[in-house]
Amino acid sequence: MDRALADCVRAAADPDGFLCPQRPDRTVPRLREALVKPLLSVQQLSKSYGALKVTNDISFDIAEGELFAIIGPNGAGKTTLIHQLSGMLSADSGQILFNGVDVTQQSMPDRVKAGLARSFQITSILPRFTALENVATAIQARRHSSFRFFDRVANDEGLNEPARAILNEVGLDGRHHVPADSLSHGEKRQLEVAIALATQPKLLLLDEPLAGTSHDESRNITNLLRALKGRITIALIEHDMEAVFALADRVGVLVYGRMIAAGAPADIRANAEVRAAYLGEETHA
Numbered sequence: 001m002d003r004a005l006a007d008c009v010r011a012a013a014d015p016d017g018f019l020c021p022q023r024p025d026r027t028v029p030r031l032r033e034a035l036v037k038p039l040l041s042v043q044q045l046s047k048s049y050g051a052l053k054v055t056n057d058i059s060f061d062i063a064e065g066e067l068f069a070i071i072g073p074n075g076a077g078k079t080t081l082i083h084q085l086s087g088m089l090s091a092d093s094g095q096i097l098f099n100g101v102d103v104t105q106q107s108m109p110d111r112v113k114a115g116l117a118r119s120f121q122i123t124s125i126l127p128r129f130t131a132l133e134n135v136a137t138a139i140q141a142r143r144h145s146s147f148r149f150f151d152r153v154a155n156d157e158g159l160n161e162p163a164r165a166i167l168n169e170v171g172l173d174g175r176h177h178v179p180a181d182s183l184s185h186g187e188k189r190q191l192e193v194a195i196a197l198a199t200q201p202k203l204l205l206l207d208e209p210l211a212g213t214s215h216d217e218s219r220n221i222t223n224l225l226r227a228l229k230g231r232i233t234i235a236l237i238e239h240d241m242e243a244v245f246a247l248a249d250r251v252g253v254l255v256y257g258r259m260i261a262a263g264a265p266a267d268i269r270a271n272a273e274v275r276a277a278y279l280g281e282e283t284h285a
């Protein structure tokens with residue numbers, strides 16, 4: 001192996017060093033694929049409600065640092081899949097390996113402790129607490145390895161300092177002292193991401209973060225995801241195809257509980273089965 005290629009192998013093996021300055025060609029992605037073990041590996045995951053197979057024999061991997069988007073029509077099973085990954089819903093069958101560990105039977109708090117965090121869609125927000133108190137409380141909960149400590153955390157600089165940094169990171173600078181229920185819809189979505197970041201996740205699960213947001217809010221959240229991308233591995237469910245194809249490293253397509261395709265955005269766009277099942281008819285909510 002020549003020297004430049006050896007450097008590429010080292011870069012590919014280093015989770016922080018995906019780039020290969022010596023040889024910016026197609027060798028690196030292939031080496032990376034071969035060398036970096038998946039952070040998440042889902043194998044034949046299924047969940048049924050009665051006769052309805054909501055997630056049906058789903059298998060896919062997400063590599064460390066990757067932004068993997070999951071798209072599909074309404075009712076395809078996307079939210080159910082995210083619930084199964086987070087531990088909110090159990091699996092009927094199949095396996096979820098996270099960071100090399102089988103977490104299929106683990107509780108949600110144990111998965112959060114292991115670094116698998118879901119952004120909880122408004123419900124995780126304490127509406128009368130300020131944005132800062134919400135994030136400080138989430139940091140406190142992590143440090144106590146429990147989610148039952150909801151005491152007011154005012155004046156604790158050990159919590160407030162990292163909480164301020166996270167709020168600034170998600171674009172809520174200047175909004176630290178606003179009660180959560182006075183934030184706009186888009187700002188609440190940013191706060192949810194901040195609360196999830198407070199658990200120091202390795203993998204962030206996001207279920208339609210752009211839903212119901214205005215044009216400006218959507219742009220802010222897309223920018224936030226772009227900034228997080230690469231630093232944190234992300235599984236993103238999103239209907240906004242412009243955002244998905246701009247952000248995703250790979251896209252998985254779920255239709256009637258089955259992942260019918262997964263691959264690079266350009267390949268998914270060109271896939272005839274995907275176009276017929278989903279991208280052709282953009283009339284979904």
Ligand SMILES: Nc1ncnc2c1ncn2[C@@H]1O[C@H](COP(=O)(O)OP(=O)(O)O)[C@@H](O)[C@H]1O
Pocket residue numbers: 049052054072073074075076077078079080081
């Ligand atoms: N608790 C449940 N009981 C029965 N059916 C459910 C339940 N949760 C979801 N479903 C059904 O499973 C299918 C997939 O739902 P969901 O995962 O929310 O899809 P998506 O997020 O892709 O729109 C839908 O047909 C929905 O009605």
Ligand SMILES: [Mg+2]
Pocket residue numbers: 078079080
């Ligand atoms: Mg859904």
